[in-house]
Structure formats: C-alpha cells, structure tokens
Amino acid sequence: MTGIDPERGYRPRPRIADWSEAVAMSAVLWVCNKLPLAVASGIGGTVARAIGPSLSRSKIARRNLALVFPEKSPAEIEALVRAMWEHMGRLATETAHLRRIDCFAPNGPVEVIGAEYIDAVKASGRGAIFFSGHIGQWDLPPVAVGQRGVVSTIVYREINNAALNRVMAYWREPMGPFQNKGRAAAKAMIEGLRNGQKFSMLVDQKMNNGIAVPFFGRPAMTAPALAQFAVRDGVPLLPAHCERLGTTRFRITFHPPLEPVLTGDRQHDVTATLAKVNAMIEGWIRARPEQWLWVHRRWPES
Numbered sequence: 001m002t003g004i005d006p007e008r009g010y011r012p013r014p015r016i017a018d019w020s021e022a023v024a025m026s027a028v029l030w031v032c033n034k035l036p037l038a039v040a041s042g043i044g045g046t047v048a049r050a051i052g053p054s055l056s057r058s059k060i061a062r063r064n065l066a067l068v069f070p071e072k073s074p075a076e077i078e079a080l081v082r083a084m085w086e087h088m089g090r091l092a093t094e095t096a097h098l099r100r101i102d103c104f105a106p107n108g109p110v111e112v113i114g115a116e117y118i119d120a121v122k123a124s125g126r127g128a129i130f131f132s133g134h135i136g137q138w139d140l141p142p143v144a145v146g147q148r149g150v151v152s153t154i155v156y157r158e159i160n161n162a163a164l165n166r167v168m169a170y171w172r173e174p175m176g177p178f179q180n181k182g183r184a185a186a187k188a189m190i191e192g193l194r195n196g197q198k199f200s201m202l203v204d205q206k207m208n209n210g211i212a213v214p215f216f217g218r219p220a221m222t223a224p225a226l227a228q229f230a231v232r233d234g235v236p237l238l239p240a241h242c243e244r245l246g247t248t249r250f251r252i253t254f255h256p257p258l259e260p261v262l263t264g265d266r267q268h269d270v271t272a273t274l275a276k277v278n279a280m281i282e283g284w285i286r287a288r289p290e291q292w293l294w295v296h297r298r299w300p301e302s
Contacts, residue, residue, distance in 0.1 A: 022163035029171055032096035037109065038248045040097060041090040045247075048089020053081050061294035064302055068216045069289070083290035087244060091137055094248070098174045103144040103252065110140060111245075114254030117238055118148045127193030128236040130254075131226055133204030133281040134293035136242040137250050142175040142200045144252050145240075152198040154178045155185050176200070186225065193235050201226060204281050206298055213274045216282055218299050227273035230260040237277075241284045244291055255280075 032040035052058060058081055065077045072080075103110040121128045130152060132141055145152045158180045159165045169178060179185045179199075189199055207223040215222070229235040239255040258280070261272035285292045296302075 018161045018163045021161055022167050025164060026167045028093070029096040029167070032093045037094065037097045037100070040093045041248050044089035044091070044093030045086040046089070048092070049082055049086035052085025052088070053078070057295040058085075060297060060302055064294045064296075064298065065289075067218070067299060067301055080290050081294070084292070084294055087291050088293070090244070090247070091139070094137065095139065095168070095171045098139060098143055098172060101140070101143065101174075103140065103147050109249050110144070111249075111251045112144055112254070113251065114240075114256075115144070115148060117254045117256060118145055118150055121198065121236065121238060122148070122150045124236075125196050126236065127196050128198050128238055129193075129226060129229060130198065130200040130238045130240050131203050131277065132200075132240050132242075133202055133284065134296070135204070135281070135284050136244050136288065136291045138202060138242060139172065139175060140242045140250055141240040141252050141254070144254075145198075145200065146174060146176050150198055152176045152200045153188070153192070155181060155189065155199055155201045157181045189225070189229070193229060193233065203277060204298075205296055211271055211274060213271060213278050215278045215298065218301070220278065220298055222274050222278060224270055224274060226277060227260065227270040230258075230273055231262065231266060231269045239277075239280055241281075243284075243288055 032043065035043075061081050061084060062077055065072065065080055069077070101110060102108050103112055104115075130141065130145060132138055142152055142154055154176055156178060159168065172178075179188055192199065203223060203226050206221050208221060210221040210223045212219040213222040214220070226237060230237050237258040237260070239258055240252065242250055242252045245251055258273075258276060261269045261276070263269055263272075
C-alpha cells in the first residue's frame, strides 16, 4: 500500500523494494558480524570510498565543504569527500560489531574520557539529555552510556524503509531503546525527563521549522527542543562525541554539562543556548572534518 505518511510526510516506496534493501543490508551485516572488526570495517570503508564520490549526494558534500572551508582547493575538498565516504562506510559495517565492543575494556578499541559525568547523572536520579552530532563513530557514545549502567532512550528519525528500520534496530540494540521523532517523542521526553529518564539525541541536522542559529558562521535552522528543556525545565545537557583515531580505534569524550544561558528572556536564552551547542559541535567537526556527514543540506546554500 502506498500513500503519504501523515507523521513523516514522505511517500513510502513499494514494499518489494523495501524488503529487498532490508534483506541485502541484513546479509551484509550478518557476514560482517562473522569477520573481525578490522576486516568488516575495512570492507565498508573500501567500498564506500570507491563508490561514494560518484553518487549525487557528493555534490552536496562538495558545496558544503566549499562553503565552510573557502580556503581549501578543489583537490583538498575532493580528498575530504573521499575520506568522508571511507569513514561512513566503516561506520556502516561496524554496526555489526556493536554487540561485541566493550567501551571500557582495558586495551580495547575504545578509550573513554569523562565517564564520571555519566556516573554523576546516574547518581543524581534526575532526567538528562546526552547530545552529539553525526561526527565520528556516533553509535558508540550511547553504547558506553548503557555499559555504564544508564538506560538512555535514543530519539531519532526513523529510516523511511520500515523493514530496514527493523534490521538496524536489531543490530543497534546495545545503544538502548529507540523513539521516533515527532509528537509522541516530545510527549515521552516531557514526561520521562520529569521522572528521571535519560535521552540521547543527534542535534546537528536541519529542522525546517526550527530556529536560525549560527553554524560555521552561517544561519542554520536548528531544532530548539534541546535548549528549551534546559532553559525552561533545568534539564542537564551532556555533550558527547566520538573520534575515529585510526581504522578501528576510537576515543569517546563525555564533556561537563553544558550551561544554558539564563537571563530571564526565554526566547533569547533558547537561541543563545543553541548557539553554544552549535559552536561545540562545530569545534568537533573542525578538528576532524572527514568524520562529519557533509551530505546533509545543513544550510540554505547547500
């Protein structure tokens, strides 16, 4: 059955195409699960680096990179595009190993900095929001949070393909429970935060009906919910991001809670707090530009 989904506003593809894509991804991840992490990651990176630059979405990445880094030559931008695709390919096939990665294992593939901030949130019993962006191995911070004994609900936008969603939910189960964005998620967050629940969000993508906030020096429509919870309800905001240090070595950094701007002017405070969030994410991206999702239309010029 086809038609417009009233909640997401897109027209689902034919069911057979959905199932074909889901079966293909399931087979890829099953095979990658049987391989060592380094091999699975390398396969994804090699394939994506070879194919990705020729895809139409790479045009968006090139425009975004030229906007943000006008000093870079076309050759430098092209190198970043290739490196981005390699990183994204690695990230995709590493999904098959999320159940095996112990973020706190001595001499393991992951180094965690700032775990005490997870412990403090757990001990407080208060609701809190962990936030990050599509930077580095962004699936790993929620895994680390869960392995530290904190249940955090992932608020995200479901993939348009419902069958593929079920496949990815299985492999990403170590990240925690998932809640699709929308009215139901907003209600769940309002009630859950009051009851001490924790949530995790990636907050670096465009929201058409959001607030224009500087990001890399340009106005970018930004979802206001994160700042609204902090300004209005005093909910702690915990920044976290994960860097790829090599092929399959990672560093997760949990930062001190971000202090919201509180002047008494709620609209100003929400916008100013969002500016702090965007500035923090921008800093992470500038440090490792090849590890951000540049194919997203983040700015009007994209």
